[in-house]
Amino acid sequence: MSQPLIGVTTYLDPAKWGVWEHPAALLPAAYPRLVQAAGGIAAMLPPDTPSVAAEVVARLDGLVIAGGADVEPVRYGAESDPRTGPPARERDAWELALIDAALTAGTPLLGICRGMQLLNVALGGTLLQHVDGHTGGVGVFGAHTVKPVPGTRYASLIEEATTVPTYHHQAVDRLGKGLTASAYAEDGTVEAIELTGARWALGVQWHPEMGDDTRVMRGLVAAAS
Template identity: 80%
Template sequence: MSKPLIGISTYLEPATWGVWDMPAALLPAGYPRLVQAAGGLAAMVPPDAPPCAEDVVARLDGLVIAGGADVEPVRYGAEPDPRTGPPARERDAWELALIGAALASGTPLLGICRGMQLLNVAHGGTLVQHLDGHTGGRGVIGRHAVRPVPGTRYASAVPEETGVPTYHHQAADRIGDGLVVSAYAADGTPEALELPGEHWVLGVQWHPEMGEDPRVMRALVAAAALGRAPLRERQLQT
């Protein structure tokens, strides 16, 4: 059986390489490397118009919403805190459309850092706009322990308390409708959210692509492979 195709959202940023200085669709290399190490095929998904999200997700076996800029507070009905970063409105709209398409189609979905926060907002949740102690300093990945909640999807993939690479100053506040917290930091910060039920949906607040533990991504790839098998059977029969 061929490997499942895992799409990873990217973002447009000014970039310089060689003789070029122009906008580029960027993604830290840790994301595709982690997908590949977990047994999947990685596909970078550049920003597009939100109505295109359904067609994009239909071509994928699984989807990762990558980390990055703060979600604009208007998305969850809040005024911006002075410490909240500048809005990335087009990215917010595109990635929320991707999340909506994945949820509607049952496509396995993993949100990483910002991706988990967007998952919460997509379900009507809110965010804490600033907290301390979850980075190693400006531009430096920190590390802290995460404790799984027994009986959750996350705990089935990573059953023990473990140290994770972390870099965020925002977090889930009011948990979105239907979501449950499946891991906590020692200070009580929700570190993983998931949607119970048949469809594989998980968000983690840390950055597994910056660490050495592939288990969360392996779980996504495994779910994507399971969903791919019936599709391949139908294609072979037609």
């Protein structure tokens, strides 16, 4: 059996390497390494024209929406909180189009951190613009326990409560249409969401690429195979 091709979205930020400093499509190496460790082939998907999203998704076996900047509050009908970061409008437009295309085509989809939040927004949900206690400080990953909801797709991948690497200050508020919460933190924060029914769409609020547990990504890769 051939390895499934998993597209992973990227940042679009200024970057410096060697003698160069230019706008760059960036992806922490931990993302493709997690895809590879789970048995997939990783392909980077830098922001593009939203109108080509369906064509891109048609060439993929699975899709990962990576972490990054806060989703612009206008996307879910809210005023910006002073603590909300600057918008990444090009990413928002591109990744929302990819999510729509993947859900329409039935392509397995995994949202990580921002990606989970964007999945919720894509389906009409809203976000809490600030929560405390889910980082280890500026630029430092924290850790906390996540408990699965029995009977969910997430629980079929990870049955027990686990300690996960976390770095976020926003979270799911009202769930989008067709989504259910499938894991919670001890403080009640929604830590995983999934689409009910046969289509494989899962979001996790933490960063599995920063840990050693490959089970969530293996679930995506298996669904994409």
